[in-house]
Amino acid sequence: MSSRASDAPWHHLGALGFFLFWVIAASGIYLFAFFDTSVAGAYASVERLSREQWWFGGVMRSLHRYGSDAFVAVALLHLLRELLAGHFRGFRWFSWATGVVLLWFIYASGIVGYWLVWDRVGQFSATAAAEWFDAFALGAGPVVRNFLTPADVSDRLFSLFVFLHIGVPLALLMVMWVHIQRIAHTDTNPPRALGWAVLGTLFAVSLARPAQSDAAAAFGALPPQLPLDWFYLFAHPLMYATSPAVLWWLAAAATLVLLALPLIARRRPAAARVNLARCTGCGHCAHDCPYLAISLVPRSDGRAFLRQAVVRAEQCAACGICAGSCPTAVPPLRGPVQPGIDLPARALQAIREQIDRANLERRALVFGCRHERSRDPVAGACVIELECAGQLPPSFLDYALRRGAAAVSVTGCRPGACEFRLGAGWTEQRIDGTREPHLNANVARERIRLQWWRPRNTARAIQVAVFIVAAALLAWLSFDPPYRPLGEGEALVRVIVVHAGERLVPCRTLSAAELAARAPNMRAPEECARGRHPVPVRIELGGKVLIDEQLAPSGIARDGAAQLYRRFAVAAGRKVLRVRVAEAPRPGARAWEREAEVRLAPGRVLTIDFRPQQGGILFL
Ligand code: HEM
Ligand code: SF4
Ligand code: SF4
Structure with a gap:
């Protein structure tokens, strides 16, 4: 038997996590130097770097991409290894629990990175993430409203993406530091040979399959196929196959089960x-x-x-x-x-x-x-x-x-x-x-x-084979298998309505004497009782009713705007679309109606947006 310390990758997964973080950080800083933080310029700046400077900028971009994919893979393998070894119990609960928190930070850091490229994949991911958050209907209007039309996506939003893509990884680094606070002489640097092997593999994958953008983001259509990075973006297809609420339940249940594992009691041996x-x-x-x-x-x-x-x-x-x-x-x-x-x-x-x-x-x-x-x-x-x-x-x-x-x-x-x-x-x-x-x-x-x-399986040949398989998986799962956002011959109809219904009791204008009796900072010209009517919405497409609902007002006092965001995959074709939105479910209430024949080509995304200030019901 040998006394040489093991340099097998699976004995240094935590250290590899740190190593990959630095690879991602270094390549990311280079990319940022060339990145244009604007909606109009972001895509073009990444393309320029990848094509005109393919020999360095392009390689840095690929390193950033594959390094991030490897980071997820290493973190998940590290989790699996510790799980199988039962390393969640007793004194290890702290490393375990902070590790679970790390997973959320890793995914948040990586997913936002895709939005920055602002190609069709980034746009799809940002929209899907917004739809996921909208499962909560938080009151300030659906988040997805920021991604529906070209006018919605602003440079300010892009600055927010950049802020998140720098801020969340910094927070991730802090949690990584916390993660190892109960461990002495921590192994945060992999053995030199292993570090070089990992870096070499990342370079090889970067040269063999350079990371490239999909076509630029476009509104009004979804491509038949999207080259998704399954390491990070798997949750979007999962959400569309189920629902945003189910994805929340799954994510929360997985997190809670992992966090609860340390509670599984096993008699703790007496301390020294x-x-x-x-x-x-x-x-x-x-x-x-x-x-x-x-x-x-x-x-x-x-x-x-x-x-x-x-x-x-x-x-x-x-x-x-x-x-x-x-x-x-x-x-x-x-x-x-x-x-x-x-x-x-x-x-x-x-x-x-x-x-x-x-x-x-x-x-x-x-x-x-x-x-x-x-x-x-x-x-x-x-x-x-x-x-x-x-x-x-x-x-x-x-x-x-x-x-x-x-x-x-x-x-x-x-x-x-x-x-x-x-x-x-x-x-x-x-x-x-x-x-x-x-x-x-x-x-x-x-x-x-x-x-x-x-361990019998640490023979060099097997380690090399593991690296080759890992490289192939990185290159493959980072783009393939392509995801089909819509079925064959389908189009997508999205509906967004954010509108305050009629007040239950009309507001009363205050007299000059009443105003004078109030403190200066409380002199609103009208006094309104709280409470609003629900907002009836009816949508028919090709004779089929898609929505026929009365949207309840939001807020505890039930006097906020009613909100609705829905998406429907429908068979493509020419169809008559009828939309009606009213301010209250009573005859004579203010209402908007629109009827038109729409041509829904396969892949077309039709957004029905209710914006009374811009003419009422818009078909975008
Ligand atoms: C960014 C991801 C992660 C990094 C960089 C990381 C890093 C590390 C490092 C450097 C160690 C110390 C290794 C040693 O010196 O022996 C460690 C230990 C540990 N990690 Fe992680 N980790 C990550 C994610 C996770 C996750 C997701 C889990 C599980 C939920 C986890 C659970 C643990 C446990 C239980 C230990 C203690 C092992 C022991 O006591 O022997 N880690 N981690
Ligand atoms: S128990 Fe006391 S004597 Fe023994 S190693 Fe620790 S500090 Fe030294
Ligand atoms: S038995 Fe001693 S060395 Fe081991 S964890 Fe406890 S105090 Fe530390």
């Missing part, structure tokens, strides 16, 4: 305990603890040491690495081992008694990590289980050899794949003398073996 009588406050345990569960605080027992160790039980993984690091964890000639810190459930004294009980003459002794998944026992060896390879103080190796063991092995998960992250690495360093406490220099090194479980 400090034995103040033996603790000298040296700090080795605090430095070696993988989960920042130990602090050094001023001495409380009056002894001549400055500090003492204190364990925060709720952060403790009960891995025992601290016991392995404590210089006082040495088996004495007589009497029990009394380390400054120890695990109540698997104390070092209990391990020492197992050594004492074992008949070690000419036998090998194996100290085996409990979490090691594939034992490779030495024939006839005596095996003693540890919580983690890092739980073993080096003095115990010396002790076992002195008790007659022919050889001593320590087995565990490989550095990089250790259940408690750092145990295997610390053990190696303690034995080779680069980390305290050192193995006694007189111990015969040839009688000591470190046997790290090497």
